[in-house]
Amino acid sequence: xxxxxxxxxxxxxxxxxxxxxxxxxxxxxxxxxxxxxxxxxxxxxxxxxxxxxxxxxxxxxxxxxxxxxxxxxxxxxxxxxxxxxxxxxxxxxxxxxxxxxxxxxxxxxxxxxxxxxxxxxxxxxxxxxxxxxxxxxxxxxxxxxxxxxxxxxxxxxxxxxxxxxxxxxxxxxxxxxxxxxxxxxxxxxxxxxxxxxxxxxxxxxxxxxxxxxxxxxxxxxxxxxxxxxxxxxxxxxxxxxxxxxxxxxxxxxxxxxxxxxxxxxxxxxxxxxxxxxxxxxxxxxxxxxxxxxxxxxxxxxxxxxxxxxxxxxxxxxxxxxxxxxxxxxxxxxxxxxxxxxxxxxxxxxxxxxxxxxxxxxxxxxxxxxxxxxxxxxxxxxxxxxxxxxxxxxxxxxxxxxxxxxxxxx
Amino acid sequence: xxxxxxxxxxxxxxxxxxxxxxxxxxxxxxxxxxxxxxxxxxxxxxxxxxxxxxxxxxxxxxxxxxxxxxxxxxxxxxxxxxxxxxxxxxxxxxxxxxxxxxxxxxxxxxxxxxxxxxxxxxxxx
Numbered sequence: 264x265x266x267x268x269x270x271x272x273x274x275x276x277x278x279x280x281x282x283x284x285x286x287x288x289x290x291x292x293x294x295x296x297x298x299x300x301x302x303x304x305x306x307x308x309x310x311x312x313x314x315x316x317x318x319x320x321x322x323x324x325x326x327x328x329x330x331x332x333x334x335x336x337x338x339x340x341x342x343x344x345x346x347x348x349x350x351x352x353x354x355x356x357x358x359x360x361x362x363x364x365x366x367x368x369x370x371x372x373x374x375x376x377x378x379x380x381x382x383x384x385x386x387x388x389x390x391x392x393x394x395x396x397x398x399x400x401x402x403x404x405x406x407x408x409x410x411x412x413x414x415x416x417x418x419x420x421x422x423x424x425x426x427x428x429x430x431x432x433x434x435x436x437x438x439x440x441x442x443x444x445x446x447x448x449x450x451x452x453x454x455x456x457x458x459x460x461x462x463x464x465x466x467x468x469x470x471x472x473x474x475x476x477x478x479x480x481x482x483x484x485x486x487x488x489x490x491x492x493x494x495x496x497x498x499x500x501x502x503x504x505x506x507x508x509x510x511x512x513x514x515x516x517x518x519x520x521x522x523x524x525x526x527x528x529x530x531x532x533x534x535x536x537x538x539x540x541x542x543x544x545x546x547x548x549x550x551x552x553x554x555x556x557x558x559x560x561x562x563x564x565x566x567x568x569x570x571x572x573x574x575x576x577x578x579x580x581x582x583x584x585x586x587x588x589x590x591x592x593x594x595x596x597x598x599x600x601x602x603x604x605x606x607x608x609x610x611x612x613x614x615x616x617x618x619x620x621x622x623x624x625x626x627x628x629x630x631x632x633x634x635x636x637x638x639x640x641x642x643x644x645x646x647x648x649x650x651x652x653x654x655x656x657x658x659x660x661x662x663x664x665x666x667x668x669x670x671x672x
Numbered sequence: 673x674x675x676x677x678x679x680x681x682x683x684x685x686x687x688x689x690x691x692x693x694x695x696x697x698x699x700x701x702x703x704x705x706x707x708x709x710x711x712x713x714x715x716x717x718x719x720x721x722x723x724x725x726x727x728x729x730x731x732x733x734x735x736x737x738x739x740x741x742x743x744x745x746x747x748x749x750x751x752x753x754x755x756x757x758x759x760x761x762x763x764x765x766x767x768x769x770x771x772x773x774x775x776x777x778x779x780x781x782x783x784x785x786x787x788x789x790x791x792x793x794x795x796x797x
Contacts, residue, residue: 319684323691350684357779359688502758535759 311343318347322362329369341375348372349397364400373400385416392419396426404430408439417447421454428461434474437462441478445487452495459499467503475500476508483515490522497528501535509536516541523550534560616642620649620657628656632664643668674791675699677718679709679735680753681727685778689722692780696788706730710738718748720787723770725754725761733764740769749790753778 269275314333321328335341344366351363367373376398379391392410395403407427414420420443427440440462444455463475479496482488497515500508512532519525530545530553545557619631632649635642646668649661676698678689686702693700701716703709705727713721721739725732732752739745751772752765765773772786 316683316687319687320691323688347684350682351688352777354682354685354776354778355688355780356777357781359780360777 307339311339314340314343315347318344318366319351322347322351322359322366326362327365328362329366332366332370335370335372335375341372344370344372345376345394345398349394352399353397367398367400373398373403377403377406380410385419388414388416389419389422392422392426396422396429399429401430404432404436411443420447421450425454425458425461428458429465431462431465432469433466433471434478437466437474437478438481441482441488441492444492445489449489449491452491452498455492455495456498456502459496460503463499463503463505467505472505472507475505476511479508479511480514483511483518490519490525493519494522494524494528497525497532501528501532504535506536509533509538512536513538513541523548523553526550526553527556530556530560617645617649620652620660621654625656628660629663632660633667635661636664636668673697673699674719675701675716676787677701677703677709677712677716677721679703679706679721679727679732680724681705682724685724685753688780692784693787696784698787706732706735709735713739713745713748720790721748721750723750723752725752725756733768736765736768736770749794751786751790753783 269278272278318328318332321332325331333340335344348363348367352360373395376391376395380388380395382388382391392407395406404427407423407430411420411423411427414423424440424443424447427436427443431437431440440458444458449455463472466472466474479500482493482496493515497512499505500512512529515525516529516533519529526545526548530541533539533541539560542557542560545553548554548557616631616635619627620635622628622631632646635646643665646661646665649657650665652658652661676693678686678693678700679702680686680689681704686704690700690702701712701718703712707729709721709723710730723732723736732754736750736752739748739750746769750770751774752770753774753776754761755776757775762773771790774783774786
């Protein structure tokens with residue numbers, strides 16, 4: 264009804280032109296606004312980059328950079344100072360980091376980020392915490408503890424704990440971080456491991472490595488600490504080479520026989536410390552993942568366990584027994600995974616490996632050739648035969664494996 | 673004068689290395705990733721490459737692999753400079769045939785000493 268009246272109105276076309284004109288004007292204004300805004304952002308970024316370069320040059324070339332640099336006035340200035348100084352502290356050590364620390368102190372860069380960490384928007388708080396973490400200032404330690412108590416977002420809390428892990432001063436701090444970590448949902452193995460790697464690195468640098476061993480012992484029987492966290496602590500021990508914790512890791516191995524993940528972490532950590540004493544035992548562990556992990560290190564050990572890998576080949580529950588079947592699996596990732604262990608299998612597997620040299624997947628061809636080369640004898644003979652194959656891809660894989668075997672020899 | 677190619681996607685590293693190495697008398701060229709470095713190597717012909725691992729487009733490992741596979745570039749010494757401290761990465765680097773695997777944070781004074789010693793040793797060989 265309304266539409267009929269509108270279209271039959273004598274002013275219809277006038278109104279239509281007016282509406283189209285208004286829309287056009289609005290769109291034009293919008294485009295102009297976006298272009299102006301883009302230019303403004305670009306100019307701000309350019310200005311920030313120029314200032315950042317100036318700060319970096321001053322930090323590299325001048326003994327007291329704060330005497331030649333302008334005092335930061337705007338948020339962008341502080342951002343430039345924060346990014347430049349944190350980048351120096353993260354990548355370098357020595358004199359240049361002392362100059363960056365001087366700049367932070369003289370211009371109150373950390374104070375700015377401490378203020379920003381109280382912002383109502385969580386990602387601004389997270390950004391402020393990230394920069395404060397990378398500045399690694401001892402005076403931020405107390406601030407981080409207080410910020411964790413006040414913080415409402417878990418995302419920001421994870422970052423605060425990461426920052427704190429770079430500033431630990433002793434066993435009390437390690438315990439506090441562990442307690443704070445247990446109040447949050449488990450994030451990822453990588454995150455927890457990184458936090459503990461930072462802790463081990465910091466306390467190792469301050470000559471208090473034993474304190475991490477003591478902490479590991481404390482949490483071993485603490486039911487309040489999740490098994491995954493215990494596993495990540497052991498992994499951190501390996502990654503940060505906390506060698507004094509070796510005896511405690513062996514205690515973990517004895518205590519957590521029913522926890523394959525802990526046992527696997529213990530194997531990796533002890534092997535990294537040069538301790539192969541648990542290998543004979545773990546090669547007979549009931550969980551195949553534990554046996555597989557141990558097998559990867561078996562060749563590094565002394566000869567008295569050399570019979571164990573061979574025994575495993577006849578283990579009906581062990582996956583080597585089904586290896587020839589998996590080598591023909593329709594998913595190339597399955598074929599690839601087992602190819603990596605194929606050379607440990609008996610020579611009966613040669614027949615299963617040979618067709619894989621013609622597999623359409625590059626990784627499969629390459630790993631099949633490498634497995635054959637590691638088997639020596641008939642494996643190498645097969646590779647020599649394939650090196651002249653009319654299948655160019657198979658021939659390339661065979662030649663590559665033969666070259667590698669030659670280099671290794 | 674020895675020529676050094678610094679390959680890193682971090683402006684700070686490039687600026688600091690360029691300043692210090694130039695001051696120490698080396699001719700320095702920089703590249704922001706593996707692809708950029710690969711393009712600059714034939715013309716610049718570096719005597720040493722300082723290489724980061726985590727970079728966009730082409731990683732340091734990939735670049736090192738390509739350089740060590742090519743007969744023209746396989747003899748260019750490579751120092752890897754990275755924050756990756758895991759044993760597997762260190763092994764991978766040495767397996768590729770690199771000369772040194774150095775982890776960040778870098779002490780510039782120590783790095784300069786290593787670079788100087790490396791060139792002294794190569795000259796005496």
